[in-house]
Amino acid sequence: KEEIKPEESKTSSLKSAIANATSVKNAPVKATFRHKMLTIFALLYLTEQAFLPYSHFITKGYNNWTNGLYGYSWDMMVHSWHTQHVKITFIDKSTDEVHYLKPTAWASAKRWSSHADMIVQYAQCIKGKLKEHNYDDVEIRFDIWRSMNGRFNQRQIDPRIDLLSADAKWSTFEDTPWLQPLLTNLSDWRTRMQKIENKLSSKDQNVLVTFVADFPGLFLENYIPPDLNTTIEVLEGQIIVELISLKKNITLNVGENTSVPNGDYHNVYTVSSTPSCYMYVYLNQSDADIVQLWDRFYNLTDRLLNETIVRNRPLHSDKEEADLVRVSYENV
Known part of the structure; x- marks a missing residue:
């Protein structure tokens, strides 16, 4: 009889164990009720999250200038x-x-x-x-x-x-x-508005601009603080500016402007059949005065400093100054 060696016995046992483990691993696992419920919940959740951004045709009450539920719009x-x-x-x-x-x-x-x-x-x-x-x-x-x-x-x-x-x-x-x-029909104004603002700011850094559009038949009540010099200029449509304290009405068309008193209220009525567009140009007079005073102070101190330097400068002839320069270089 052929004798089986211990090494061969161990090898065959190891192969048998590996084969059994592989068969157990590849054996089909039956889905339990818990597995099915978790799968259904995951599918429903993913479907809901994918649908909500497009649900604005149902949830119309939540639509505003943009469609869709807040927080769920992509x-x-x-x-x-x-x-x-x-x-x-x-x-x-x-x-x-x-x-x-x-x-x-x-x-x-x-x-x-x-x-x-x-x-x-x-x-x-x-x-x-x-x-x-x-x-x-x-x-x-x-x-x-x-x-x-x-x-x-x-x-x-x-x-x-x-x-x-x-x-x-x-x-x-x-x-x-x-x-x-x-007012999406005015969207192309954004580039022009930026150019207008840059142009005005380049002339005076204290200028602020606010662009306003309003619907026909409505009016804007606005208050101007005391330190602002303000003008209104029409970009589109027609408006009537009511200066309440002066009891005066001013009609403005495209390209026309008027100043409004500060420290007081005024009303801007849109009287054109289409929406009006106009801009407020504010000049902060307080800031402008501060900048002007600072410039005067800087120029004055600079002038006094220059005069002091000239006054205290030692007087030498051209030859003496040349000798002093030569001596200073020789001592280096």
Whole structure:
């Protein structure tokens, strides 16, 4: 009989163990109920995340100047927003008195001003707070001016709408009628606006420019601080500037401008059949005066320094100065 050596026995046992392990590893595993549920949940979650950016045809109430739910639109980080100002007005119906509220009176952040649903909620919040101050029957109106991606500053909502009335209804699945549309037909103005601003800034670094667009039939109420010299110039359409304190109205067409008094309010009415476009050119007189005083001070000190140097300079003849220079070089 052939004798089996110990080494061959160990080798055959090892091969057998490896074969058994491989067969166990490759054996089909039956999916359990837990596996199925996790798979279904993962598929549903991925489907939801892929669908939400395109759901704006369903969730119309959340659409604004951009479509889609906030936080779920794939292009949400592409847009840049600038809020020019927010004005909140409430009218006491019992006396017809008009009052103004600080926009952050009962909301520390301004995010609410960007979304129609939050605007309605904040209006209801203000209504409840005003009741605590014995204003039981009021109208609340918002006037929100914003700019998107370097466009004109324009209204985001209709300032004539009472946000507590039935006209200010909001629904997730319906368009919001009191939102003002983005004036996309003026988008090509962005390059021209930049050129205008650069041209004015090159002439005077203290000049600030604000570009405004407004809808026909509406008006802008604006206040000019005392230290600003301000002019209004029309870029498109026709406007009427009402100087309240002077009781004077000025009609402006394209290319025309007028100065408005500082430290006072004025109104700008859009009277053309198309949206008006105009710009405010501000000159900060305080900054200009400071720069002028600094220039005078610098020139004066520079002149005094030069006079002092000349006055204290030792007097030598040309030959003596030449000898001094020669001696200084010899001593080096």
